[in-house]
Amino acid sequence: MTDNELIWRIAGGSGDGIDSTSQNFAKALMRSGLHVFTHRHYPSRIRGGHTYVEVRAKDEPVQSRGDGYNFLLALGDSFARNPQEEAYYGKEELKPLYENFDELREGGVLLYDEGLLDEEDVDEVGLEEAAEENGWEVVPMDLRGIAKEHGREIMRNTAGIGATAAILDIETDEFETLIEQNMSGDMQEANLAVLEDAYEAANELDVDHDIEVPENTHDEEQVILSGSNAISYGALDEGCRFISGYPMTPWTDVFTIMSQHLPNFGGISEQVEDEIAAAALALGASHAGVKAMSGSSGGGFALMSEPLGLAEMTETPVVLVEAMRAGPSTGMPTKPEQADLEHVLYTSQGDSARVVFAPANIRECYTQTRSAFRIAYEYQIPTIVIYDQKIQGELRNLPASHFDEEPNADPGSVLTEEEIEEAAHHSSGKFKRFLHEPEDGSNVSPRSIPGQKNGRFLATGNEHNEEGHISEDPANRIAQMNRRLEKLDDIRADLDENADHQTYHGPEEADYGILVWGSQQDTAFEAVDRLNETGHSVKALGVSDMMPYPVEEVSEFLESVDQALVVEMNATGQFRGLTQKEIGKYGDKMSSLLKYNGNPFEPAEIVDGFESSINGEDLAATNMKYLPAAGD
C-alpha cells in the first residue's frame, strides 16, 4: 500500500457544503505544491443522506481514487435533525460517520463533530470497538460550537478544515487565501476566525498518528478542474457556440457550464422541452452553419436516438455528450456505470455511421472533445463523447499549459459561395450536396449553408440522390450507403495519424494484459504498477476510441499476451463484447472483471480480481463479478 499520501474524506449530509469544502481543500493542497484528485459520492437527494468526497494528495501525479482513506472528517448529517428541537430521527444524522467505517485504513484519524453527534449515540453505532480494532485515532471536537460562536453553524466546515490542518500539521496560509478570495465582508472575517479557533483548539489536543502529508513544488502552474469543465472547454476552443439540452444528472454539469459561458463567448444556449428537441435543435443550428452540441445521460440519450439517425442520414455534423449513470431505466441517478456503451454504439435504426469517443480522464476530456468536433465537422458525421459520473464529479490537477491551445473555429467541409459557383449542380439548380464520389476521393461531399447563393439542396432522413431528393434507386442507394460508411475507415486512418487516443501502460513485454476503457483506465494503470511491483508480468491498454474501433492496435496487444482481463464498470462485459465483435477473435483470451454496485473500481480491487483470475480462484470480494473467457 502506498504510504506517502493523504486521503482525506469529508462526510456529511447532502447540502452540508461537503462538495464546496472539499473543492477548496483540494485547491489549497494543490496550491501548496501537491498533486490532487477527488472522488465524489452522493445520494439522489437534494438535502440530507450520506455524501462524501475524498481528496487524495501525493507528491506525484495522482491517477485514481485510493484504496480506502486515512483521515475522516465526519460532520454528520445536519438535515436529519428535527428542526424543532434537539431531537433526532433514529440514527440518520450519524450515517456519515458509521457508513464510513469500512474503508478507513488502520491507523487512520477520525475527527467527528461532537457538537452535532452525541457521544452516547456514537457509542451505540460501535465507534469505540471499531476504533480499537483498527487502531484509529478518534478525535471528537465541537466544530458546531466553534462555528456558532462566530455566527453561523454552517461554518463548521471551515472549523473542520482548521482542525484537519492542525492535526496533520498543514500550514493554513492557502486556506486563508481561499477564504479571502471567495468571501467578503462579515462572512470572510467570521470564517477566518473559525479557521483560526478550530486550528488552535485542535493543536492543543496533540493527536498521535502516522499520516505523513508529503511536500512538493510544482514545476509549472497547475489548474484543478472536472471532466465536465474539460469537455466544455474543449467544445468552446473548437468553436462550439450552440448548445441545447434538458437537465439530467450527470449530463447537467456540462450543460450548465456551457450555458454559463456561451453568451460571453457570443454563443447561444437553449434549454428545451425534451431531449428529442435538444438533439434536433443542435442539428438545426449545425445545418444553418453553427458548430453545435447537445447531450444527455442514458434515459435522455434514448430520446435522442431518432435525431442521431437523422444526423447520420443527412450528414449533419453534431457532437453529442453521453454522461453515463447506472441503469437500466432511471437506474441510480448519481452513481457511475459504464453500461451505456452498446446503447450509444447501436441506438437508432439502420446501419450506423457515427463516431464514439470515451475519454479516460480529465486530460482526455479536453483533447477528445476537440477531436469529436474536428471529426464531426470535417467528415459531416455525428460524434459522441461518452463519459461517466465518475469523471464528471471528480477534480484533478493538470498543468495549465495542457489547455494552452489555439482555438479552431473551422466549420470543416463547408463551401464558400465562390466554391459553390464552381461546384456541380443539377439542371433544376439544386446543388449536388451528396455527391456519390467527391472529387478528392474523401467520401466527404462538401456542404453549403442555407442563405448561401445557389447552394440549395434538400437534407432528408429518407435515402436521397445527389441533390437530396428522395430516391429509392438501388444504384444510388448503394453509392450513398457505401460513401457514408466508408467515412468510418477514413476517420480511423485520420485518428491513427493525428490523434493517438489509446494509452499503453506498463512494460512493453508482459505475459498478461489488462484491457480497459473510459474512466477506469487510470485506476487500472495504478493496479498494473502494483502487480508488477509484486512480481507479476502485466501490461495494460486503455482504449478511448469506441467507434471506429482501433482494431489493429487492440489485436496486436491481445496477440502479444497470453491472457487478458477486461476491466469495466458494467454487469455484462459490453466492451469485451465489442472487442470480440470488432476483431472477430481472441474470445478465448479475454475474461472480464466487472463492477456495477454504483462505485468505481479501486486499484486494490483490480489487483485482487487479477490475482484471483490467474489463480483460478473465486473472487473473495462480493462487490465484483468475474466472467470467464467465452471462446471465439
Add this chain to the structure above:
Amino acid sequence: MSAFSAIGDESEIDRDEFTPGIEPQATWCPGCGDFGVLKALKQAMPMVGKNPDEVALFTGIGCSGKLNSYFNSYGFHTIHGRSLPVARAAKLANPELEVIAAGGDGDGYGIGGNHLIHTARENHDMTYIVFNNEIFGLTKGQTSPTSPKGHKSKTQPHGSAKSPIRPLSQSLNAGATYIARTAAVNPNQAKEIIAEAIEHDGFAHIDFLTQCPTWNKDAKHYVPYTDIQQSDEHDHDVNDRQEAAEMMFQTENKLYEGEVLTGRYYVDDQSPSYGEEKRATGEMPDEPLAERYFDEDAEWERTYDELLHHHK
C-alpha cells in the same frame, strides 16, 4: 462579399424559381389539398420578396413532409413531428434566414404536439403551416388527432372515442402571436395569409385545411366557408385576445358541424419575438452567429485566456 449574399437579394423574384424539376404527382394523389398549399406558398414568395436561397423550409413526415421536394428552397425534411425544434435552432443560428416549417395534423398535432406548445410559447419568429386533412394519409388512412369523434378507421374500427384536438385554441393559449386558418379550396385567401404570416415578427401558426380524396372521403369538404374578415356577420377584432379565443372555440366546434370559419383569428404585433427577447437579455449575439464562421476577421476567444484562472 458576405457569406450569405442571397439573403436580402430581392431582384427579379419569380414564383417559378420555386419550382424544382420534380413533379409532386409522384406522391400526392389527384385532387389532394396539398397541391393548394404548395401553390399558395409559391405565390406568397414574390409577395414577401424572398428568393429561394434565403428561405429554409423544414418539414416533418407524411404527405406534407414531401412539400420541400417540390418547393425549390433550402430544405430539411426532418423526422416525424420534429420539424419545429430543428427549424427553431436554424432561426437562432441565422436570424436573417426566412424560416418556414410545415407538417401534417398527425405530425404536428400528434407526435409533435409538445414541440408546438413550446415553439408557440417562445414566440420564435417563423411560420408554421399545418396541413390539416383530419387523417393520416401516407400511412393509409388512420384516425388523426383532428379526426372528428366517432371517426372510423382501420385502427379505430368502432369509431374514435376521442374528441378532436383544438389546435388553434391550443396555440393561442401557448403564446403564438399570429393564428389563422385557411383552406386549399380558398387559394386567394391562402396566399395572402401565408404572406402575412411570413412577414409577421413572431410565431405564426396556420391551420391549412387540405382535403384527402383517398382516405378521408367521408369527411366534409369544409363547405360552406366563411371568411371572417370578409363577412359582415363577424365584426372580429384580430388584436383582441379574448375575442380571438371565443372565435376559435366556435370555429373549432363548427369545423365538424358544416360551417367553417377561415381567416385571421389573432394577430399580436406588439410582443417581441424570441430572438429579440434573447438579444435583449444578452443571451444571443446581435449579429447572425452563422456569419462568424465565414468572417476571417472574427476573433475566437479561447478558454485558456478567459476561464482557466478560476481553476488556479
